[in-house]
Amino acid sequence: MSLTPTMIELVARARVDLRMGLPIVIENGSDTALAIAVESLSEERLGDLRELGDVTLALTARRAETLKARVYDTDVCRVHVPDSVSWSWIHALADPADDLNSPMKGPLSSLRGGNAQFARLAITLTKSARLLPSALLVDLPDGVRFAAENGLTLINDGLAAPLLDQSSPLHPVAAARLPIEAAEAGRLHIFRPDDGNEEHYAIEIGRPSREEPVLTRLHSACFTGDVLGSLKCDCGPQLQGALTQMGQEGAGVLLYLNQEGRGIGLTNKMRAYSLQDQGFDTVEANHRLGFEDDERDFRLGSSILKEMGFSSVRLLTNNPRKISMMESTGIQVAERVPLKVGENPFNTQYLATKARKSGHML
Numbered sequence: 001m002s003l004t005p006t007m008i009e010l011v012a013r014a015r016v017d018l019r020m021g022l023p024i025v026i027e028n029g030s031d032t033a034l035a036i037a038v039e040s041l042s043e044e045r046l047g048d049l050r051e052l053g054d055v056t057l058a059l060t061a062r063r064a065e066t067l068k069a070r071v072y073d074t075d076v077c078r079v080h081v082p083d084s085v086s087w088s089w090i091h092a093l094a095d096p097a098d099d100l101n102s103p104m105k106g107p108l109s110s111l112r113g114g115n116a117q118f119a120r121l122a123i124t125l126t127k128s129a130r131l132l133p134s135a136l137l138v139d140l141p142d143g144v145r146f147a148a149e150n151g152l153t154l155i156n157d158g159l160a161a162p163l164l165d166q167s168s169p170l171h172p173v174a175a176a177r178l179p180i181e182a183a184e185a186g187r188l189h190i191f192r193p194d195d196g197n198e199e200h201y202a203i204e205i206g207r208p209s210r211e212e213p214v215l216t217r218l219h220s221a222c223f224t225g226d227v228l229g230s231l232k233c234d235c236g237p238q239l240q241g242a243l244t245q246m247g248q249e250g251a252g253v254l255l256y257l258n259q260e261g262r263g264i265g266l267t268n269k270m271r272a273y274s275l276q277d278q279g280f281d282t283v284e285a286n287h288r289l290g291f292e293d294d295e296r297d298f299r300l301g302s303s304i305l306k307e308m309g310f311s312s313v314r315l316l317t318n319n320p321r322k323i324s325m326m327e328s329t330g331i332q333v334a335e336r337v338p339l340k341v342g343e344n345p346f347n348t349q350y351l352a353t354k355a356r357k358s359g360h361m362l
């Protein structure tokens with residue numbers, strides 16, 4: 001019936017549940033498990049979880065590397081949680097904030113064999129909820145009934161995993177004239193995805209022809225740089241530089257994608273900054289938290305451009321991944337326009353690391 005939530009709606013609900021510290025139930029037709037995010041886990045719920053059975057901690061292989069835990073499932077690590085350990089022991093495995101003060105948390109016993117897919121899906125959901133990428137899991141004999149009896153969100157692994165892997169369609173919802181300092185002829189368009197995630201924006205300068213390559217900037221949200229003028233990165237000057245160039249040429253499109261912190265969210269970015277204060281570089285900090293270098297989905301940018309009627313761009317970027325992603329998703333990159341502004345004594349190392357480890361063009 002049409003009033004029953006679809007899997008995409010259940011996934012959106014699961015994201016909120018996990019953020020609130022509520023468990024969800026995952027099933028695959030034969031097996032079922034309860035999953036809860038470590039970041040929002042309360043001591044009381046940990047006690048309730050333990051009454052249901054053996055507790056397993058799901059971590060990413062990246063986080064396991066820091067913890068020196070064995071990884072048997074490629075990208076995911078399942079660690080046995082002994083009955084004797086406390087809530088703070090579990091928390092410290094997921095959150096690297098205190099790693100340097102208490103480096104030895106093990107020995108950790110990693111699970112081998114069996115199905116790692118529920119752990120993988122739970123981690124993907126925590127990432128998508130912009131939480132620390134880790135979850136606790138408990139196998140349930142009849143999770144479908146348990147979910148119904150306790151009012152918990154029930155997620156089918158086979159249906160949800162591909163949905164989380166693909167980019168959600170985006171739809172234009174509102175647009176209006178927006179004169180800005182860089183160009184009086186500005187227009188702001190809002191695009192909303194079907195999956196309940198953040199909206200993304202396009203600032204159209206002038207009336208660019210749809211028949212020719214359009215000067216384009218694919219900008220990722222950076223609250224610290226764009227709004228506060230942080231000197232730790234080059235985002236603010238890049239944003240203003242791109243708009244200024246579009247204003248001077250009289251045409252362009254700036255896509256403002258709400259993928260703060262290269263897709264890990266502002267809270268996790270601040271955790272990464274705190275690790276950077278301890279001496280780790282931008283890539284190492286992401287890894288210690290359990291994330292990849294870059295968790296962004298650049299397919300969103302191509303979808304918005306196509307929705308607006310563009311098929312070819314002159315892309316303002318130093319990031320080769322943005323170029324290859326555009327081309328592989330059907331937007332031709334007719335020209336790469338370098339965007340080198342905003343270097344200062346505070347971000348020299350950050351920019352050098354991006355060039356050395358992420359292939360940014362200098």
Ligand SMILES: Nc1nc2c(ncn2[C@@H]2O[C@H](COP(=O)(O)OP(=O)(O)OP(=O)(O)O)[C@@H](O)[C@H]2O)c(=O)[nH]1
Binds near residue numbers: 263286
């Ligand atoms: N995780 C993390 N994200 C950061 C850090 N510094 C900046 N960011 C984020 O990195 C993103 C910067 O994105 P972009 O301006 O698109 O930069 P880029 O990938 O270097 O590519 P170009 O600027 O096009 O060359 C923003 O989402 C920032 O919030 C950091 O130290 N850690």
Ligand SMILES: [Zn+2]
Binds near residue numbers: 224225
């Ligand atoms: Zn920034």
